[in-house]
Amino acid sequence: MTAVLAVLLCAALVLVAILARRVRRLGRRLDGLTRNADGRSLEGILEAHLDRVLAVDREVDQLAVRTAMLEAAGRRAFQRAGLVRFNPFEETGGNQSFALALLDAEGDGFIINSLHARSGTRVYARTLTGGRAEGQLSGEEAEALNLARAAPPGRPAVADRPDHRSSRGA
Numbered sequence: 001m002t003a004v005l006a007v008l009l010c011a012a013l014v015l016v017a018i019l020a021r022r023v024r025r026l027g028r029r030l031d032g033l034t035r036n037a038d039g040r041s042l043e044g045i046l047e048a049h050l051d052r053v054l055a056v057d058r059e060v061d062q063l064a065v066r067t068a069m070l071e072a073a074g075r076r077a078f079q080r081a082g083l084v085r086f087n088p089f090e091e092t093g094g095n096q097s098f099a100l101a102l103l104d105a106e107g108d109g110f111i112i113n114s115l116h117a118r119s120g121t122r123v124y125a126r127t128l129t130g131g132r133a134e135g136q137l138s139g140e141e142a143e144a145l146n147l148a149r150a151a152p153p154g155r156p157a158v159a160d161r162p163d164h165r166s167s168r169g170a
Contacts, residue, residue, distance in 0.1 A: 075105040081156035082147025084140045089117050095160055096121075099140040101148040107131030109148075111141050 034042035080103040085095040096116040103109040111133065113124040126133050126141065131149065133141070143159060151157035 077104060078102040078109060079105055079153040080148045080151045082144040082149070082151055083156060083158045084144045084147065084161065085158070086140050086161040088115055097140075099138070099144040101128070101141070101144040103128065103131065103145075103148045105153075107149075111137070111144060113138070113141055 031041075080101075082101040084099045086097050086099070087095050088097050098112075098114050100112045101109065102112075107128065107130045109128045111126045111128060113126070115122045115124075126135065126137070128145070131145070133145070137145065140161075147157035147159060
């Protein structure tokens, strides 16, 4: 019985040696497959890529915050402009007077009105809230506001009145 156990023990040792050799050979093959030309392991390469992905993720989060801030600020910037050039008085020419409406995305802004005459130039301003003025608008101011409302963002709309048709008197 002892002889049988000794034979089984020897067979088990030979089998363990064969399996250990196969495991070493498979380990070398796996190392060869998972190392690049620089000698870095696949694990090292994957860790480096993961670090880069995490860094890019942090940068994208920062960019999202900055983009949200810029979008909020952009809504308050003047996006639409309407300009009407006109001649309010018969003794002047060249449509040197104007009404300029500037609006943000909410319709807030102002209208600047310049009246040019031989005796001088006067400039007036009206505030706009939600696209509405604080008082009655002149025809040119109303036209400038309508032009601004209809203008595509970033593209001013301009209208010239070629003759003496102002709603203001001489």
